[in-house]
Amino acid sequence: MASKLSYVQAVSSVNPSFWNKLTEIKLNVDKLSESPRPVWGYFTLLSKTTVNQPLIELDSTSFNSDFNGQNMYVPFKGKVINKNTVEDFKECNKQDVINTEGKCLCENIVSGEAIKNPVLLNSFLLLTFADLKKYHYYYWFSFPVPSGLVLEKFSAKIISEEFNSDRLKQLYVAFQALDAMNKTYFIIENQNDKLLVHSLSSKLSELTAESTTDIYFAFFNISMDNKSIGSQLRNYAALILHHCPFLKGKTQKFVAVSVTRHGSEVGLDTSVIYNLLLPDVSTDKFDSWVGWEKNERDKMGPRVANMKNTLDPKIIAENSVYLNLKLMKWRIVPDINLEVTENAKCLLIGAGTLGCAVARCLLGWGVRNITFADNGYVSHSNPVRQSLYTYEDALSMKAKSEVAPKNLEKIFPGVNAKGVHICIPMPGHSVGESMLKQTVEAVQVLTDLIKDHDIIFLLTDSRESRWLPTLLGCYHKKIVINSALGFDSYLVMRHGCSSDTSNNPELVQDIEGYKIIDGDNLGCYFCNDVTAPGDSMKNRTLDQQCTVTRPGVAQIAGALAVELAVSILQHEKRIKAPAFYKISSKAEDLDPEIENQCILGLIPHSIRGFLSSFNQMLPATMKYDKCVACSDVILNEYKEKGIDFLLKVFDSSKHLEDVTKLTEMLADFDMDEILEFSDEEIE
Ligand SMILES: [Zn+2]
CATH class of the missing domain: 3.40.140.70 (Ubiquitin-like modifier-activating enzyme ATG7 N-terminal domain)
Known part of the structure; x- marks a missing residue:
């Protein structure tokens, strides 16, 4: 049947x-x-x-x-x-x-x-x-x-029912000797109790109606079980019928070959011998074909x-960047929290030499959200020192706030970089009627930016441009990292934030040889000054107006600013992380338990470096209660009077001295003494 x-x-x-x-x-x-x-x-x-x-x-x-x-x-x-x-x-x-x-x-x-x-x-x-x-x-x-070729099955049996295991072993050896192309379809001949394997090209043309009784048309069966057959058998049948037309309407033996492993033995024992009825059709009747795959x-x-996720080069780049960071976790710092760094929103005020250096280093840490606030344009002197700009950018005099984010994305497309073109209002830079609207707007934009970010980097090249962001950063309790450059020296520091408790010297703890200041009692950039920031650009020669520094200084300071910020992020108290300051050179090294303030180590208040001696110090200072930027009296004045207070300061920086009562104090000072505190010199 x-x-x-x-x-x-x-x-x-x-x-x-x-x-x-x-x-x-x-x-x-x-x-x-x-x-x-x-x-x-x-x-x-x-x-x-x-x-x-x-x-x-x-x-x-x-x-x-x-x-x-x-x-x-x-x-x-x-x-x-x-x-x-x-x-x-x-x-x-x-x-x-x-x-x-x-x-x-x-x-x-x-x-x-x-x-x-x-x-x-x-x-x-x-x-x-x-x-x-x-x-x-x-x-x-x-x-x-x-589709028109139909094969019928008369019988099917496992090959081992027809041949003993020795002959199957011979058959397997002969099969393996075929090259890959001929393993697909070949001929087995049963000759005097020996099984011979022939390629189609060596045997098919010799076949006659009489000789096919000892012939098995073999094919590699793709089916996973021995009850069904790969559909390509129909193509094989078409080939056989065309070249051996005497088989039309006849039954013929086929071997569906499958290679299986039993223990250590690999063989053909699960192959199946079929007795198939070949139809009486000819190839010129095959005008309709089937075989589309279902989904x-x-x-x-x-x-x-x-x-x-597999091929997008941007995603490949992203995965590679984060893989690199994750390698830190493997051995060196297994508990580092990379997500907190990755998700920190960083505002870079100033997109010059320092801004570029900071941005590049942030990328290295996998920081995704970087915003530049700057009012400058790329000039020809910039590209060699400011790593985010090129000669072409200088030729077209593009705004730094426009170019910096674009070029950052060229380096790492996964970054979410933005730029805001903004002139930061400054104390002592008189506003006047014509500039009033613009100034009020700028204050609003800056306030929103600061509120919207976690870390504020102060990277401008003048002291007075840091005043407003210092005040706002402190007021909104943001991590503020300040970096300033001298010719061959640098200062990198973190600011304290507004504290819920009033300044209390008792919050300074001492352990032998060290001073410890809680994060919210740390001073800001202006705490060491006893004069309010004024218009420092007035009466300056060209070399004084531009930041003339040894080229490496900004790279060092930019990198330190980022590392300081990352250490703060890794500390459980974040901005309130205490700062240690060695007050005695005889002080012994701190117990690592205490010293390891965060997983990456100690977090200083400030870092002052001097390239003239390649020396670095880590001084820590308290918040100054008459500070023109971060003292409670200033913060309260801002809280109460808001923009009106700010506008008064922009008109005259002396207003700051009045509010903080610095004016009274200054009257007692000798001006020579004050000059020592000028920011032109870093200690
Ligand atoms: Zn201060």
């Missing part, structure tokens, strides 16, 4: 490296060409019990000219047609496409090409559309077989591979 054969179709499994290679070829070689490109598919030779589908795999080596299956894979030979538009991909007539492919297969059968190269019977077509902006790949596989939803339709 004849019964229907049960077929299985290959299931496509595409490795991301395949799409990567396809993208490369599309961009660099094929461009707009839709010409078919040959590709290899791999089918595992040894049946794996872990896989329950007949997977045909493709990866980047699928594009190689030679099949390299390393004796572990059986080849499929296909072509990929990559459409230029999604419309072409969707709208091309799928029946026409598969018929064209089938016709081509038929020609290979008729011409005998498929006898020389039996892998052509395992043909497939891959239709694709690559959306390279989104890294979405639409694809549809087809494994064409003639994951078991529907006839294309699949989509979303490779964004």
Whole structure:
């Protein structure tokens, strides 16, 4: 009794490296060409019990000219047609496409090409559309077989029922001796109790009606069980019928070969011998072909591979950056909190030499949110010292607030960089009627920026431009990192924040040889000054107006500013982290338990460095109760009078001295003494 054969179709499994290679070829070689490109598919030779589908795999080596299956894979030979538009991909007539492919297969059968190269019977077509902006790949596989060719099964039995194990071992050795192409379809001859293996090209043409009784048409069966057969058997039957027409309407023995492992033994014992009835058809009748693959939803339709996370170079860059940081966690500082650094919102006031240095170092820490506030334009002297600008930027005299974020994104596209062009209102820089609206707006913009960020870096090149952000940063309890440069010296410091308790000297603790000041009692940049910041640009020569420094100073200070900020972020008390100051040179090194203030170590209040001696100090100072920027009296005045207070200060910096009663104190001072505190000199 004849019964229907049960077929299985290959299931496509595409490795991301395949799409990567396809993208490369599309961009660099094929461009707009839709010409078919040959590709290899791999089918595992040894049946794996872990896989329950007949997977045909493709990866980047699928594009190689030679099949390299390393004796572990059986080849499929296909072509990929990559459409230029999604419309072409969707709208091309799928029946026409598969018929064209089938016709081509038929020609290979008729011409005998498929006898020389039996892998052509395992043909497939891959239709694709690559959306390279989104890294979405639409694809549809087809494994064409003639729909009009029907095979009937008369009997089936496991091969070991017909041949003993010695002969099966011989058979396996002979099978393994075939090259990968001929392993797909071959002929077994039972000759005087010996099993011979022939390639199609060496045997098929010799066959006669009489000689086929000892012949088994063998094929590598992709089915995972021994009850069904890979659908490509129909192509094999078409080839046999065309070249051995005497078999039309006859039954013939076939061997569905499968390679399995039992313990340490690998063999063909699970292969199945079928007795099949070959139909009376001829190849010129094959005008309709079937074999499109169903998608994951078991529907006839294309699949989509979303490779964004695998292929988008921006995401690759991002992953690499964070991987680099994560390596710190492996051994050196396992408990470091990288998320808090990554998510810290940093405002850089000043996008000059220091601003560029700070931004680059923040990128190194994986900081994502960086905003520049600056009012300058890129000039020709800038690019050599200011690492975010180029000669071209200087030629077009672009605003730094515009160029800096763009160039930062060029370095690391994952950064969320912004720029705000803003003139920061300054004490003693008279506003006047015409500038009033603009100044009030600038104060509002700066206030919003400070409220919206976690860390404020003060990186401008004048003292008075730091006053307003110092006050606002303190008022809004933000981490403020200040950096200032001399010719061969630098100062990097953190500011204290407004405290809920009033300044109390008892909050200074002492342990032997050290002074400890709580974070909210630390002084600011202005705490050491007894004069209010005025217009420092007046009466200055060119060399005094520009920051003339040794070029390395800004890089050092910028890097220290970032490292100080990161240490503060890693401290559980954040801005309130205490600062240690060694007051006696005889003081012993601190107990690491106390000294390890945060996971990265001690957090100083300020760092003063001198390149003339390559020396560095870590002084810590208390908040000064008459400070013109951070004292309670100033903060209260701002709280009560807001913009009116600020406008008075902009008109005359002396107003600050009045509010803090510095004026009275100054009357008692000798002016020579005051000059010592000028910021021109760093101690
Ligand atoms: Zn202060």
